[in-house]
Amino acid sequence: MRRLKVVCPHDCPDTCVMTVDVEDGRAVAIGGDPDHRFTQGFLCAKVNHYLERVYSPDRILQPLKRTGKKGEGKFAPIGWDEALDTIASRFRQVIAEHGPQAILPYSYAGNMGLLSYGSMDRRFFNALGASLLDRTICASAGAAGLKATVGKSIGFDPEAVVNARFIVAWGANIVSSNVHLWPFIEEARRRGARFVTVDPYRSRTAEKADAHLALLPGTDAALALAVMHVIFRDGLEDDDYIAKHTNGVEALKERAREWAPERAAQVTALPAAEIEAFAHEYATTQPSAIRVNYGLNRHAGAGAAVRTISSLPALTGAWRHPGGGLLLSTSGTFPVDSEALERPDLIPPGTRMLNMSQLGRILLDPALDPPVKALFVYNSNPAAVAPEQEQVQKGLGREDLFTVVHDLFLTDTADFADVVLPATTTLEHYDIHKAYGHLHLGLSRPAIAPLGESKPNTELFRLLAQRMGLTHASLSESDEEMARHALKWDHPHLDGISFERLEREGSVRLNVADPFAPFANGGFPTPSGKCELFADYVPPREGPTSNPERARTYPLAFISPPAHHFLNSTFSAQPTFVRRESGPSLTLHPDDAGPRRIQDGALVRTFNDRGSFLAQARVSDAARPGVVVGLSIWWAKSCPGGRNANAVTSQELTDMGGGATFYDALVEVEPA
Numbered sequence: 001m002r003r004l005k006v007v008c009p010h011d012c013p014d015t016c017v018m019t020v021d022v023e024d025g026r027a028v029a030i031g032g033d034p035d036h037r038f039t040q041g042f043l044c045a046k047v048n049h050y051l052e053r054v055y056s057p058d059r060i061l062q063p064l065k066r067t068g069k070k071g072e073g074k075f076a077p078i079g080w081d082e083a084l085d086t087i088a089s090r091f092r093q094v095i096a097e098h099g100p101q102a103i104l105p106y107s108y109a110g111n112m113g114l115l116s117y118g119s120m121d122r123r124f125f126n127a128l129g130a131s132l133l134d135r136t137i138c139a140s141a142g143a144a145g146l147k148a149t150v151g152k153s154i155g156f157d158p159e160a161v162v163n164a165r166f167i168v169a170w171g172a173n174i175v176s177s178n179v180h181l182w183p184f185i186e187e188a189r190r191r192g193a194r195f196v197t198v199d200p201y202r203s204r205t206a207e208k209a210d211a212h213l214a215l216l217p218g219t220d221a222a223l224a225l226a227v228m229h230v231i232f233r234d235g236l237e238d239d240d241y242i243a244k245h246t247n248g249v250e251a252l253k254e255r256a257r258e259w260a261p262e263r264a265a266q267v268t269a270l271p272a273a274e275i276e277a278f279a280h281e282y283a284t285t286q287p288s289a290i291r292v293n294y295g296l297n298r299h300a301g302a303g304a305a306v307r308t309i310s311s312l313p314a315l316t317g318a319w320r321h322p323g324g325g326l327l328l329s330t331s332g333t334f335p336v337d338s339e340a341l342e343r344p345d346l347i348p349p350g351t352r353m354l355n356m357s358q359l360g361r362i363l364l365d366p367a368l369d370p371p372v373k374a375l376f377v378y379n380s381n382p383a384a385v386a387p388e389q390e391q392v393q394k395g396l397g398r399e400d401l402f403t404v405v406h407d408l409f410l411t412d413t414a415d416f417a418d419v420v421l422p423a424t425t426t427l428e429h430y431d432i433h434k435a436y437g438h439l440h441l442g443l444s445r446p447a448i449a450p451l452g453e454s455k456p457n458t459e460l461f462r463l464l465a466q467r468m469g470l471t472h473a474s475l476s477e478s479d480e481e482m483a484r485h486a487l488k489w490d491h492p493h494l495d496g497i498s499f500e501r502l503e504r505e506g507s508v509r510l511n512v513a514d515p516f517a518p519f520a521n522g523g524f525p526t527p528s529g530k531c532e533l534f535a536d537y538v539p540p541r542e543g544p545t546s547n548p549e550r551a552r553t554y555p556l557a558f559i560s561p562p563a564h565h566f567l568n569s570t571f572s573a574q575p576t577f578v579r580r581e582s583g584p585s586l587t588l589h590p591d592d593a594g595p596r597r598i599q600d601g602a603l604v605r606t607f608n609d610r611g612s613f614l615a616q617a618r619v620s621d622a623a624r625p626g627v628v629v630g631l632s633i634w635w636a637k638s639c640p641g642g643r644n645a646n647a648v649t650s651q652e653l654t655d656m657g658g659g660a661t662f663y664d665a666l667v668e669v670e671p672a
């Protein structure tokens with residue numbers, strides 16, 4: 001028996017290191033690495049059952065070609081040679097008829113290893129001259145908002161949050177989606193910290209909080225403005241920090257003056273006294289830490305909301321303290337060399353970029369020139385996760401569209417593919433990892449051989465480049481060569497760290513102070529070097545303020561945050577988790593269920609003008625009045641009626657970053 005360590009590659013801030021016990025070439029046990037400071041010896045409720053995924057009887061282990069209708073999911077096995085030849089010849093044909101931009105890669109974060117996420121794949125599509133994909137489906141609004149205010153995706157050191165005395169989970173369901181931060185918060189609470197959550201839904205995290213501010217979705221900036229109002233009104237600001245390290249305080253004060261708690265109360269539907277108390281406690285307790293997360297990023301005004309909230313810690317000087325300030329993502333702390341990984345220099349000038357959050361429109365747009373004639377999906381399952389599902393599935397069903405899907409399972413999207421290719425799990429391939437929720441690099445070596453004929457992303461695109469006759473030298477680099485150049489090793493955050501050291505140690509904390517207080521002395525990575533203070537409230541696109549008529553027809557705000565046992569749609573067909581989540585559900589408040597004659601346990605139809613889906617009603621005050629919650633993301637094909645929550649979500653974008661607006665959707669609900 002050998003014990004090896006691999007990195008969990010899934011789209012999760014925790015980027016855990018797992019131990020894998022291997023016997024006769026087979027993984028027999030996994031666990032969390034006890035030596036890793038953030039993993040702390042445990043894995044989450046999902047990856048604890050990882051071997052069920054690796055050795056699942058449902059895994060695709062051979063290339064497949066479609067034998068049934070698109071969407072039907074009927075396939076016959078073929079060899080890799082035939083698969084690669086089919087793809088290469090169809091790509092050549094599309095290029096000859098419509099040019100290379102008629103090919104669209106579609107990928108997201110099914111695997112976040114730096115190589116698997118974006119390296120040989122990008123090189124291949126860049127060299128081909130394919131359309132570029134704007135990867136906006138998750139984090140782009142928040143990233144843009146954060147960049148405008150603090151300069152970069154950098155925040156407080158999550159391990160240092162033990163020092164905080166007041167912690168806010170703001171649109172963050174830590175217990176489900178960032179569970180390795182939780183022990184640090186518990187430690188802070190043992191030391192006397194108060195923990196408050198801001199969330200329209202009583203999530204698992206809210207259940208454990210000292211206070212829960214259940215505001216209406218998309219109204220966070222109004223709450224933040226009221227906090228600013230109280231700070232300035234009562235003279236609670238840190239004048240010294242503001243003077244030295246910020247720009248724009250006068251304009252901010254003026255803006256905040258208009259936002260007394262009473263006004264914010266009308267917008268957020270929180271009692272003014274609750275807002276007042278929250279503001280006071282936030283402003284007067286140090287260190288204070290705001291764990292802001294993606295829950296509030298999926299609304300029309302997400303960029304403005306993140307800009308506004310991330311101005312708060314500069315006003316109170318919370319950044320001065322280790323564990324104080326704000327954290328959305330740590331990813332900007334890692335000096336990744338994306339030019340070396342992705343080779344954007346290979347992109348032909350003038351290549352267009354298409355926004356992944358509008359896949360339905362892209363595939364159905366008669367005016368798009370050239371039209372998308374070939375779609376290559378990997379690390380993603382758009383038929384389940386992309387907004388406005390009816391359009392997405394209609395687009396994927398186009399007979400003239402050639403679709404390739406590289407995945408481990410026959411997902412909703414794979415059902416529409418002409419060719420399906422088998423992918424490996426993290427136990428089976430090599431990669432190098434940064435994180436977006438901590439400060440440790442990781443190197444992951446294969447613990448077992450690829451199952452069946454499955455291939456890692458990098459290998460697939462190396463082979464495809466050969467088949468297409470692309471000869472650029474970067475297209476034949478090995479995984480190790482790419483990993484070696486994945487980081488800017490001369491960056492100060494990597495002082496004393498080399499690729500060789502990472503190879504030896506497997507996991508290395510960045511060379512930043514320990515604990516790391518990134519802006520204790522200012523030094524914001526903005527052009528001015530200061531925190532660019534900003535405050536604005538942009539109401540939800542779909543709500544009584546922006547669209548009263550729509551709000552009369554569809555009076556309920558619909559949000560679809562992650563289910564505890566799923567990771568986007570990645571674990572949503574694994575039998576253990578399907579059992580634990582016990583079917584697609586819609587949680588609604590008794591005040592909303594009563595007038596609609598909806599009983600707990602009944603099948604309900606949630607609908608608007610974009611589509612509808614069926615789910616079982618859970619009548620509970622876990623959802624605040626006016627808000628209905630469909631925990632996600634189920635595979636559409638396992639939902640009654642073949643549609644999931646994204647049947648009703650919209651393809652409209654956020655104010656900044658071109659992000660998706662999943663939680664900005666009005667619906668009506670009726671018994672089915």
Ligand SMILES: Nc1nc2c(c(=O)[nH]1)N[C@H]1C(S)=C(S)[C@@H](COP(=O)(O)OP(=O)(O)OC[C@H]3O[C@@H](n4cnc5c(=O)[nH]c(N)nc54)[C@H](O)[C@@H]3O)O[C@H]1N2
Binds near residue numbers: 293
């Ligand atoms: N178990 C599990 N873990 C995950 C994931 C998963 O699917 N499952 N997904 C991973 C990924 S890709 C991401 S991006 C993150 C997502 O995880 P988080 O960043 O935590 O985001 P969400 O879970 O989308 O939303 C968090 C909370 O915000 C609430 N919320 C919704 N709308 C609003 C709003 O307008 N304002 C406020 N204040 N709160 C709101 C939701 O009810 C939810 O409880 O988690 C990662 N980790």
Ligand SMILES: Nc1nc2c(c(=O)[nH]1)N[C@H]1C(S)=C(S)[C@@H](COP(=O)(O)OP(=O)(O)OC[C@H]3O[C@@H](n4cnc5c(=O)[nH]c(N)nc54)[C@H](O)[C@@H]3O)O[C@H]1N2
Binds near residue numbers: 110409571
């Ligand atoms: N309604 C609603 N929709 C949402 C969200 C929501 O909260 N509500 N959340 C949004 C968010 S935050 C995100 S990030 C997106 C996520 O959307 P996606 O990034 O599409 O995430 P997954 O659905 O998990 O799909 C990832 C796929 O990649 C596959 N995969 C895993 N590893 C590999 C690999 O090494 N190689 C290849 N080729 N494939 C691999 C997995 O099996 C899985 O099928 O969904 C968005 N959609």
Ligand code: SF4
Binds near residue numbers: 043567
């Ligand atoms: S999904 Fe997240 S919490 Fe679970 S093992 Fe992977 S990195 Fe850790």
Ligand SMILES: [Mo]
Binds near residue numbers: 011137138139294
């Ligand atoms: Mo995400």
